[in-house]
Amino acid sequence: MPQGIATSTGDLMRSTFDLELNNVTKAYGDTVAVDSIDHLFSAGTYACLLGPSGCGKSTTLRMIAGHESVTNGTILLNQSDIAHLAPAKRGTAMMFQNYALFPHLSVLDNVAFSLRMKGEDAAVRHARAGEMLDLVAMTAFADRMPDQLSGGQQQRVALARALITNPQVLLLDEPLSALDPFLRIRMRAELKKLQQELGITFIHVTHGQDEALALADEIVVMNDARIEQAGPARSVFDAPKTAFVAQFIGAHNVLSLPEGLFAVRSDALSITDVASARLEARITSIEYQGTHVSLTAALSGDQSVTVALTDKDFFGDPKNTGEAIGLDWKMQDAHPLRA
Numbered sequence: 370m371p372q373g374i375a376t377s378t379g380d381l382m383r384s385t386f387d388l389e390l391n392n393v394t395k396a397y398g399d400t401v402a403v404d405s406i407d408h409l410f411s412a413g414t415y416a417c418l419l420g421p422s423g424c425g426k427s428t429t430l431r432m433i434a435g436h437e438s439v440t441n442g443t444i445l446l447n448q449s450d451i452a453h454l455a456p457a458k459r460g461t462a463m464m465f466q467n468y469a470l471f472p473h474l475s476v477l478d479n480v481a482f483s484l485r486m487k488g489e490d491a492a493v494r495h496a497r498a499g500e501m502l503d504l505v506a507m508t509a510f511a512d513r514m515p516d517q518l519s520g521g522q523q524q525r526v527a528l529a530r531a532l533i534t535n536p537q538v539l540l541l542d543e544p545l546s547a548l549d550p551f552l553r554i555r556m557r558a559e560l561k562k563l564q565q566e567l568g569i570t571f572i573h574v575t576h577g578q579d580e581a582l583a584l585a586d587e588i589v590v591m592n593d594a595r596i597e598q599a600g601p602a603r604s605v606f607d608a609p610k611t612a613f614v615a616q617f618i619g620a621h622n623v624l625s626l627p628e629g630l631f632a633v634r635s636d637a638l639s640i641t642d643v644a645s646a647r648l649e650a651r652i653t654s655i656e657y658q659g660t661h662v663s664l665t666a667a668l669s670g671d672q673s674v675t676v677a678l679t680d681k682d683f684f685g686d687p688k689n690t691g692e693a694i695g696l697d698w699k700m701q702d703a704h705p706l707r708a
C-alpha cells in the first residue's frame with residue numbers, strides 16, 4: 370500500500386477566494402430541489418453539506434460545479450458571478466462519487482486528461498500529472514489501469530485528477546461512500562490532511578453525521594431544499610437550533626415539555642431520585658456500548674429519552690429494565706428549539 374498522502378506540496382494552491390451563494394434556487398418542473406439558499410463558504414474552509422437523501426445537497430454541489438444550471442440566484446467566487454460559466458472556467462473542480470475514471474486510460478493519462486483537453490503538450494501534462502500523483506502518494510502506480518487499483522487507490526487518482534486544474538474550490542460528492550468502513554475512516558483522515566496542506570476550500574456532500582463531524586470546519590445542515598443550520602461543527606452539535614438538526618446530528622433528545630421545546634444531549638442527562646427529579650421515566654432498554662451505556666426510558670405521553678452514561682457511572686449504580694428513574698440536567702445544557 371502507498372504511504373499516506375504527501376506533505377510536500379508547499380502552498381501552490383492556497384485559496385484566498387470566498388465562495389458565496391445568493392438566493393440560489395433549482396427547480397425541476399414542479400420539484401424545487403434547492404430553495405433560495407444563501408451561504409458564504411470562507412476561503413480555505415473544509416465544509417460539509419449534511420442532510421438526508423433528497424434534501425438538495427448534490428444539486429447544490431452540481432450547481433457550484435456547473436454540471437447543473439441555476440434556476441435563479443448567483444454564485445460568486447472572488448466576488449465574480451460564475452453561475453453561467455462552463456465547469457472548466459470556474460475555478461472549481463469536482464470529484465464524483467464513483468470516481469468516474471476512464472477505464473481505457475492509464476493512471477497518469479487519467480490525471481493528465483483535463484490538460485490534454487486544454488491542448489497542453491504531452492511533456493507538460495505528464496510532468497504536472499506526475500506532481501499530482503506524488504501529492505497523493507500514487508507515483509508507483511502511474512502506468513496501471515484503473516481496474517488494477519483498489520477503491521482507496523482509485524480515489525487518490527480521482528483526487529489527483531480533480532486537483533490538476535489548480536481549483537480554488539474542490540467539490541466532493543459523497544467521496545467515501547464507495548469504500549468499506551475501515552478504509553473510509555482512513556481516507557477521511559487523508560482528505561482532511563490534504564485539505565489542510567493545500568489550503569483550498571473543500572465542499573464535501575455527505576449524509577453521515579459522524580463523517581461531517583470528523584471532517585468539517587463548518588457544517589451546513591440541509592433539509593427539504595433549504596439550509597436548516599450552518600456553523601462550526603461543534604456549535605452545530607452542541608447547540609442545534611431546530612428539532613430536525615438535533616435529531617439528524619444524533620446523540621440528542623428532543624423534549625416537548627410544558628416549559629417549551631428543547632434539545633438536550635444524551636450525555637447531559639443524569640439519573641437522580643424520582644422524588645427530586647425534573648422528570649420521571651421508566652427504563653425500556655439498556656445497551657452496553659463499550660465506552661458508555663445507553664439507556665432508553667419512556668416518559669409520560671409517548672415521548673422517550675436516551676441517556677448516555679459512562680460505564681463507570683452505570684456500573685457504579687446499575688439499573689434494570691422496568692425501573693423508575695428520575696432525570697435531571699443543567700439549565701445551560703437545554704437548548705431551546707425553533708418551531
Ligand code: ADP
Pocket residue numbers: 397400401402420421422423424425426427428429
Ligand atoms: P441529495 O443530494 O440531498 O440526496 P438531490 O440534490 O440529489 O438530493 O435531490 C434533491 C431533489 O431534487 C430530490 O427530490 C430529487 O428527486 C430531485 N432531483 C434531483 N435531480 C433531479 C433531476 N435531474 N430531475 C428531477 N428531479 C431531480
